Amino acid sequence: MVAARLRAAGCVFAEDEARLLIAAAGGPARLAELVERRAAGVPLEHVVGWAGFAGLRIAVDPGVFVPRRRTEFLARLAAGLAPPRPVVVDLCCGSGALGAALATGLPDTELHAADIDPAAVRCARRNVRPFGGRVYEGDLYEPLPGELRGRVDVLLANVPYVPTGEIGLLPAEAREHEARVALDGGADGLDVLRRVAARAGEWLALGGSLLFETGERQAARALGIVAAAGLAARVETSDDDWATVVVGGRTPV
Numbered sequence: 131m132v133a134a135r136l137r138a139a140g141c142v143f144a145e146d147e148a149r150l151l152i153a154a155a156g157g158p159a160r161l162a163e164l165v166e167r168r169a170a171g172v173p174l175e176h177v178v179g180w181a182g183f184a185g186l187r188i189a190v191d192p193g194v195f196v197p198r199r200r201t202e203f204l205a206r207l208a209a210g211l212a213p214p215r216p217v218v219v220d221l222c223c224g225s226g227a228l229g230a231a232l233a234t235g236l237p238d239t240e241l242h243a244a245d246i247d248p249a250a251v252r253c254a255r256r257n258v259r260p261f262g263g264r265v266y267e268g269d270l271y272e273p274l275p276g277e278l279r280g281r282v283d284v285l286l287a288n289v290p291y292v293p294t295g296e297i298g299l300l301p302a303e304a305r306e307h308e309a310r311v312a313l314d315g316g317a318d319g320l321d322v323l324r325r326v327a328a329r330a331g332e333w334l335a336l337g338g339s340l341l342f343e344t345g346e347r348q349a350a351r352a353l354g355i356v357a358a359a360g361l362a363a364r365v366e367t368s369d370d371d372w373a374t375v376v377v378g379g380r381t382p383v
Contacts, residue, residue, distance in 0.1 A: 132165055139169035147174055154178040173303045184231035191253045195312035196304075197227035201288060203373040204343050205231040207366055208284050211339045211377070212236055216283040219243070219333065221270055221326060224312060226254030226263070228286045233261035242266070244273050247309050270322075271329055282333045287342040289322040291315040319348055320355060327359040327378065334361075334380040341377050352376045 132151060136144035151168065154177075155161035168177050175181040175190045182188075183197040184205050190196055205228055212218070215238040220229035223243035233239040241263035245251050251267040258265060266273035292313045297305060304313060315322055323342060330340045340361060344352045349365050353376055356363035361378030368375075 132161070135165055135169055139171075141168065150174065150178055171302050171306065173307050176307060181225070181227070183227045184234070186227070186230055186234060188225050188227045188230065189253055189256045190225050191249055193249050193307065193309055194247075194253045195224040195250065195308050197225055200368075200371045200373040201228065201343055202231070203366075203368040203371040204228065204286070204288065204341055204375045207375055207377065208232055208286060208339070208341050209235050211341075212239075212284050213337070214238075216240070217242075217278065217281050217335070218284045218286065219274065219278065219282050221245075221285065221287040222289050222312070222322070223254050223265065223286075224250050224288070226257040226265065228288055229254075229263055230257045230261060232284065232286070233258070233263065242274060242278065244268060244270070246270075247311055249309070250312070270325060271333060274333075279333055281335050283335050283338045285330055285334055285338065285340045287323070287326045287340060289315065289326055289342055291319040291323065291344050291348060293317060293319040318351070319345065320352060323352060324355055327356050327361070330356075330378060331360050331380055336380055336382060339377055339379050341375055343373060343375055346374045349374050349376065 132148040133144040151164045164177050175196045176192050180187045181190045181197050184202050217240045220243040223245045226243050229241050229243045233241050244266040246269050251265050254265045290313050353363045356378035362381045363378045366375045
């Protein structure tokens with residue numbers, strides 16, 4: 131019955147979603163409420179309160195950007211670049227999923243994260259606390275402790291990269307239920323990236339890496355932005371994950 135209601139509402143994976151909703155509900159009245167919210171178009175992750183990411187169950191509060199499975203590719207790349215006992219900063223952290231995923235596989239990670247959205251900060255604190263992570267509220271680098279300058283081994287920056295004019299083309303789940311600040315990347319989708327790249331060299335340790343996800347058609351311009359900021363830039367892609375990641379490294383002069 132639950133699956134039928136979800137299927138009628140257009141949920142492609144109705145049976146799988148029904149199982150998750152039943153598990154989250156704890157009783158018939160609560161289940162009916164959850165099913166109606168999902169049928170009304172609320173993202174499943176916001177309805178059940180969590181998202182699966184890199185083997186973790188990440189808490190996701192209403193309005194907070196839902197971590198995408200394709201971003202697991204970025205997490206794997208970052209783990210491969212991190213030295214032992216890394217200092218990791220997760221900018222535009224959203225739920226904190228990236229930082230948490232990285233810290234899971236890297237013992238003794240010093241984890242810091244930041245986001246401008248208060249709801250995201252509250253959510254991220256719950257997700258990174260088990261790893262000893264700290265989350266700051268503010269615009270990009272501004273709230274970070276000054277002692278991190280020149281010490282960051284891995285700078286994760288899953289910046290918003292949807293061009294402003296294309297926000298209306300996004301699925302309703304994202305457009306109507308996720309914070310616009312987590313989606314809108316400005317006229318060409320690269321405004322926030324420009325600001326991140328411009329100061330990355332100031333915060334990265336020698337040999338440190340900046341990693342961020344971008345759209346395939348934006349990759350060449352994003353690469354140029356990172357190179358112009360003085361970092362050794364390259365593009366990594368995963369056909370399996372439908373993901374494009376730009377990596378910028380701070381190399382010896």
